[in-house]
Amino acid sequence: MHKSIRVADAPRSLHVFPVFSAAGKSAPRLPTTLQTHEGARHALRVGAFTGEAGSVHAADDRTLLLGLGARDGFDLQRLRTVAAKLGRALVKMRTTAVRLQPDWTGGVRSIGEFEAGSAIAEGLSIGTWRFDRLDGSASRREPRLATLRMWSDRRDFRDGMNEGLVVAAGVNVARAIAATPPNIAHPQWIAAEAARIGRGALRVRRIDAARARQLGMGGLLSVGQGSTRPPCLVTLEWNPPRRARGARDAHLLLVGKTITYDTGGYSLKVNNGMKGMKYDKCGGAAVLGVMHAVAQLRPAVRVTAILAVAENMVAGDSYRPDDIIRMHNGVTVEVTNTDAEGRLVLADALSWGCKTFDPSAVIDIATLTGGVAVALGHFSAGYFSSDDRLAREVERAADNSAEAVWRLPIWPAHRDYMRSQHADLINSNPARMAHPIQGAAFLSHFVPPQVPWAHLDIAGVAAPDTPSDLTGSGPTGWGVRLLLRLIAART
Ligand code: BES
Ligand code: MN
Ligand code: ZN
Numbered sequence: 001m002h003k004s005i006r007v008a009d010a011p012r013s014l015h016v017f018p019v020f021s022a023a024g025k026s027a028p029r030l031p032t033t034l035q036t037h038e039g040a041r042h043a044l045r046v047g048a049f050t051g052e053a054g055s056v057h058a059a060d061d062r063t064l065l066l067g068l069g070a071r072d073g074f075d076l077q078r079l080r081t082v083a084a085k086l087g088r089a090l091v092k093m094r095t096t097a098v099r100l101q102p103d104w105t106g107g108v109r110s111i112g113e114f115e116a117g118s119a120i121a122e123g124l125s126i127g128t129w130r131f132d133r134l135d136g137s138a139s140r141r142e143p144r145l146a147t148l149r150m151w152s153d154r155r156d157f158r159d160g161m162n163e164g165l166v167v168a169a170g171v172n173v174a175r176a177i178a179a180t181p182p183n184i185a186h187p188q189w190i191a192a193e194a195a196r197i198g199r200g201a202l203r204v205r206r207i208d209a210a211r212a213r214q215l216g217m218g219g220l221l222s223v224g225q226g227s228t229r230p231p232c233l234v235t236l237e238w239n240p241p242r243r244a245r246g247a248r249d250a251h252l253l254l255v256g257k258t259i260t261y262d263t264g265g266y267s268l269k270v271n272n273g274m275k276g277m278k279y280d281k282c283g284g285a286a287v288l289g290v291m292h293a294v295a296q297l298r299p300a301v302r303v304t305a306i307l308a309v310a311e312n313m314v315a316g317d318s319y320r321p322d323d324i325i326r327m328h329n330g331v332t333v334e335v336t337n338t339d340a341e342g343r344l345v346l347a348d349a350l351s352w353g354c355k356t357f358d359p360s361a362v363i364d365i366a367t368l369t370g371g372v373a374v375a376l377g378h379f380s381a382g383y384f385s386s387d388d389r390l391a392r393e394v395e396r397a398a399d400n401s402a403e404a405v406w407r408l409p410i411w412p413a414h415r416d417y418m419r420s421q422h423a424d425l426i427n428s429n430p431a432r433m434a435h436p437i438q439g440a441a442f443l444s445h446f447v448p449p450q451v452p453w454a455h456l457d458i459a460g461v462a463a464p465d466t467p468s469d470l471t472g473s474g475p476t477g478w479g480v481r482l483l484l485r486l487i488a489a490r491t
Contacts, residue, residue, distance in 0.1 A: 006149055010149045013149070014063075015062055017064065020106065051068065053067055054069075054082045079111075080470055096146050121165045122167055126470055129175060167293055167481055170477075170480045174480050175474070179278075194291075218348070220349070223319065224311060225318060226318025255350055257345065266320055269339065290303075304357050343443055350364060351446040355448075361390050361454075364443065364455050368440075372435075373460030373464075385455070393490075439457065
């Protein structure tokens with residue numbers, strides 16, 4: 001990986017030329033400036049370079065051909081994954097300066113220079129990231145290279161690259177937080193990290209356990225009570241100095257599940273199901289990544305974030321199955337399963353957040369259920385919405401970011417499925433039907449009905465076992481790009 005990536009020119013840069021592959025067995029068309037280039041022509045003649053998406057070929061020591069794949073079906077996501085592969089090739093070649101030669105829009109009318117530059121920067125930066133904070137003295141990884149400088153002669157393309165770098169930095173912030181192990185990333189560490197991210201740009205506050213008790217947050221407190229590290233809520237507020245015309249009283253609230261470790265509690269996770277549960281903070285990590293970018297992008301719309309932070313542990317004072325607890329909004333919940341903890345901390349955050357901030361829309365993001373991964377795999381997140389207009393915003397943002405979502409229903413029957421004999425609600429129905437919907441239906445009891453609400457269940461996409469072209473293996477930072485586009489569309 002490079003220590004950092006910047007938009008800057010440098011002498012003796014490597015010139016990178018985008019090349020589409022051609023139909024059938026025919027050779028791709030070279031850019032005009034390379035049509036008499038001996039090395040490039042040779043590579044095409046012998047088939048050493050075909051323009052396959054993400055393939056690279058050094059035509060000479062300052063000229064790199066980069067395959068974009070077929071013109072058919074070319075889009076921004078292709079550009080991102082191609083750039084991710086370019087980035088990994090540049091690291092191998094120890095390249096520290098590139099000049100991106102035209103043309104990256106492929107003549108596709110809907111892709112502008114700004115969008116292309118931004119997709120390439122996202123791909124380069126996301127594709128070359130790795131978690132290196134805990135590299136030790138026995139690390140066998142390649143050394144970190146100097147800054148990568150990238151340049152284009154087009155101003156709008158460079159502007160796009162600068163924005164893409166900010167977005168990618170948000171994604172990588174989310175991934176670094178997600179990857180930080182539970183012996184380091186406990187609730188107070190999360191709060192400190194939030195303060196660091198917001199410094200100078202956002203108002204960051206903490207609702208500690210004592211205050212949560214005064215506020216009656218039985219869900220948050222119960223989940224966290226078995227840990228030596230007390231639970232908390234963390235809020236980060238972006239209040240723009242100038243608001244966009246249509247966004248005068250718009251206020252978006254984001255809520256992230258931030259379970260720093262999920263053992264399941266007394267409903268203990270078995271058969272190695274606990275391994276990887278450091279990723280149970282990925283919802284909150286994504287929200288922090290978004291706010292990191294918001295602090296730099298300064299959108300003309302008000303955005304507030306809440307992290308619901310706790311560690312779900314086993315101890316003499318942990319909460320138990322059969323406990324009945326009272327939540328912030330006065331609803332009582334019979335705990336049927338201590339492993340359905342995410343909805344308990346989120347419920348208090350949603351209820352308190354809607355009451356405190358009176359948002360015009362609220363979106364929560366959470367690694368809530370293994371069931372959503374069973375249903376949708378790593379192919380898409382599951383999402384739910386009480387409001388069709390907000391649902392369309394989510395889908396449009398998902399299209400733009402190529403982070404796929406699939407809507408699931410919440411019907412009155414689903415809400416009734418969460419009723420308890422001894423209290424208002426149960427946190428999980430022991431009949432084990434429709435787990436992702438159960439989680440969403442439970443949460444719906446804690447959002448005031450007049451507030452448009454969407455719930456993203458990212459358990460299948462936050463840190464899948466299958467590596468992806470863009471992010472490789474490990475945490476993906478899923479949702480950061482989607483939410484940033486949703487915010488941008490509101491300005
Ligand atoms: N954090 C888990 C969900 C999860 C599972 C995320 C696997 C990523 C991978 C959540 O707290 C949980 O334990 N959910 C239970 C719900 C059940 C007890 C109602 C589940 O999915 O089994
Ligand atoms: Mn759990
Ligand atoms: Zn969990």
